[in-house]
Amino acid sequence: MSDARLRRVNKEIADCKNDKSSNINIELIDNSPFHLLGSFDGPQDTPYDGGHFEVDIVIPDSYPFQPVKMKFITKVYHPNVSSASGAICLDILKDAWSPVLTLKSTLISLQSLLCSPEPNDPQDAEVAKHYMTSRTSFEDTARYWTHVYAGGPAPTSATPGGAVPGKASVAVRDEVAIAGLNKAHVDQFEAIGFERSKVIDVLRRLNYRGANISKIPDDKVVEELLKA
Amino acid sequence: MWKNDPKELLNSTDIQDPTDFPPSSTTPGLRALDNALRCKICQELYEAPVVLTCGHCFCSLCARNQLSEKPACPTCWKEAAISSFRVNPAMEEAVTAWKDARPFVLRVIDEAIDLRTTASESSRPAKRHKPDTPVLSNSVSPRKQSRGHDNPGPSRGRDGPDGNTPNDDVEQDTCSNTNNSKSSVECPVCGKSVPMTKINAHLDTNCKHYSILSGGKNASSSKSGQKDAWSKLLDGKRSGKDKERPEAEVEAMSPLPKASYTVLKDKQIRDLLAAQDLSTAGDRSQLISRHERWVALYNANLDRSPALRKRLAELRLEMRRWEEDRRASRKDPLKIDITEYRRANKAEFERLVQRARGKPGQESPRAPDSSASLSDRAASCDLRGPVGASGSETDTILVTSDVEG
Structure with missing residues (x-):
């Protein structure tokens, strides 16, 4: 069984190496052929365009009869991807897995998941709420994350893709929203006397959003702010 | 075979796949042909191919393993059952022939490409023939031999001594x-x-x-x-x-019946194993998976055409290898977790310990990874947890250390 698994993984890696057209890469992370690093480019015409996304791949013992375990290493702002852990909510990684799927086809599915989010079956409730309430604001944040974490192009926040033309007045608020933060929280720490940009930077790093807030004590934030 | 160095393993040539053939622009259809003769589950050339009711074809053993997970075809999700397998001797024949032809075809392609490149450099017609002839004779002879195996060899000799004089026989032979x-x-x-x-x-x-x-x-x-x-x-x-x-x-072998382990006692399962001359060591789950594996191996072997079936000894060898692999894979993560991981992350641990000492009662160096992902789904943004709850503390440490490192 293990031997068959090894042989199959080998073929899949070779298959990816030989196929230049798909732009999907698979590399070894450590000395185990069952712990891999997949990567692909963000799909065009989405907020993820231009970014390069890395995925941690763990191949279970009973592969291919059990699904591969995948999670994003690169932070992604997406309703079906946890903004904290990178966990992915995708049916084929769970009960819809089939042994005829391959690492390549699964990574391609992830790529297309970035094109078409499923906010009704969210992994990250906060992001999904953001997506449902304000698409343009969500896309700004996703683009910002792509730039910061995935090496995408710098978002032109003044004119974000022509989606919100001529709204210079909300540019200040945007900075907070784009980082995926709540304005009230930023204001709260700014009131203590820290620079606004610093506050945004630290809160973004701490992932000070949604349910996570309850886990991050104020002291911790202040401590980080003092260090910054 | 278990090889430890993955790089060596990636370069090993004994693992074949359709990309051994040039793309269809150079050799139309060959890559697709090789792919068509491969099981979609194990991606090897079909071994004991069987057809499900939906018409999709898999190795018998692969299909058995899959159906024990989920009783449906992995390609189209139509219902499927082991009892409705039908063997596919036509596919088996095609695969057997392709196994013979594959290395030959690959060699011919290589030479054709070599020739094209050398011909473009300088045309040397004398060399064009030479490499061809040994290739042909090399590749044809094994096929002749195998054909000889199919026809019972002694028939010619049997005619000789029957009626003819010894001299005649010898002359006929020569x-x-x-x-x-x-x-x-x-x-x-x-x-x-x-x-x-x-x-x-x-x-x-x-x-x-x-x-x-x-x-x-x-x-x-x-x-x-x-x-x-x-x-x-x-x-x-x-x-x-x-x-x-x-x-x-x-x-003479007939397929082994599936056992319903839930109604069997440990001893009865041991008896089942003993009846097949298998080891009866280990706990209940080990016994069950061992018996399941053996039944699958055994019955899958029966789905081969009689000439290609493996002998019981070979099956037992496979079984033993499988058990060794399982044991190895069960040990591996433990080894990595405790010794390797601790050594590799010693500096990080010490840093965390140092920090924890600096601010007593604030932080602990262990960080459970899963808590972050679990908490995502619970969207309760307005409640602030009590300061100092251990789970939340570790989470924040994880986040910060990730960013800094």
């Missing part, structure tokens, strides 16, 4: 070699077969010349030739028996 080259004819007078080139001389000498020549040559070796013929006959019979015995043994 002539049959020339027969193959299509250059011998039967003498219309004496009825012996004579090389075409010598038939006139043979007739001119009243059917003596050739027989004298060959008789003179063979007279000394006739006895040993006779012995050879007999030993060939006996050998053939013996080897035939050797081959037939396991076949008969295999043919």
Whole structure:
């Protein structure tokens, strides 16, 4: 069984190496052929365009009869991807897995998941709420994350893709929203006397959003702010 | 085989896949053909192919493993059951032939590409033929041999000693070699077969010349030739028996029934294993998975055509390898977790310990990874947890250390 698994993984890696057209890469992370690093480019015409996304791949013992375990290493702002852990909510990684799927086809599915989010079956409730309430604001944040974490192009926040033309007045608020933060929280720490940009930077790093807030004590934030 | 160095393993050539063939622009259809003869589950050439009710084809063992996870075809999700498997001898035949042809085709392609490149550099017609001929003769001969295996070899020898004199037999033997080259004819007078080139001389000498020549040559070796013929006959019979015995043994095998383990006691499962001469060591789950695996292996073997079936000893060897692999894979993560991981992350641990000491009662160095992902789904943004709850503390440490590192 293990031997068959090894042989199959080998073929899949070779298959990816030989196929230049798909732009999907698979590399070894450590000395185990069952712990891999997949990567692909963000799909065009989405907020993820231009970014390069890395995925941690763990191949279970009973592969291919059990699904591969995948999670994003690169932070992604997406309703079906946890903004904290990178966990992915995708049916084929769970009960819809089939042994005829391959690492390549699964990574391609992830790529297309970035094109078409499923906010009704969210992994990250906060992001999904953001997506449902304000698409343009969500896309700004996703683009910002792509730039910061995935090496995408710098978002032109003044004119974000022509989606919100001529709204210079909300540019200040945007900075907070784009980082995926709540304005009230930023204001709260700014009131203590820290620079606004610093506050945004630290809160973004701490992932000070949604349910996570309850886990991050104020002291911790202040401590980080003092260090910054 | 378990190889530890993944790089070496990636370069190893014993693992074949469709990309061994050039893309369809260079050799149309070959890559697709190789792919079509491969099981979509294990991506190897089909072993004991079976067809599900939906028409999709898999290796018997792969399909058995999959259906024990989920009773549906992995390609189209139509319902499927082991009881409705149908063997696919046509596919098996195609795969057997392709296994023979594959290395030959690959070599011919390589040479064709080589030729094209050398031809473009400088045209040397003399070299064009030379590499071709050995390739052909090399590749044709094994196929001839295998055909020889199919036809029972001793039949020719059996005819000889029946009615003919020993001399005749020997002569026929020697002539049959020339027969193959299509250059011998039967003498219309004496009825012996004579090389075409010598038939006139043979007739001119009243059917003596050739027989004298060959008789003179063979007279000394006739006895040993006779012995050879007999030993060939006996050998053939013996080897035939050797081959037939396991076949008969295999043919007599009937598929093992599936056991419903939930209603069986440990001892009954042990009895089942003992009845198959398998180890009865280990706990209940090990016993069950061992028996399941054996039933799958055994029954999958029966889905091969009788000539290709493996012997019980080979199945047992496979079984033993599987158990070793399982044991190895069960040990591996533990080893990595405790010793390797601790050594690799020593600096990080010490840093965290240092920090924890600096601010007593604030932080602890262990960080459970899963808590972050779990908490995502619970969207309760307005509640702030009590400061100092251990789970939340560790989470924040994880986040910060990730960013800084």
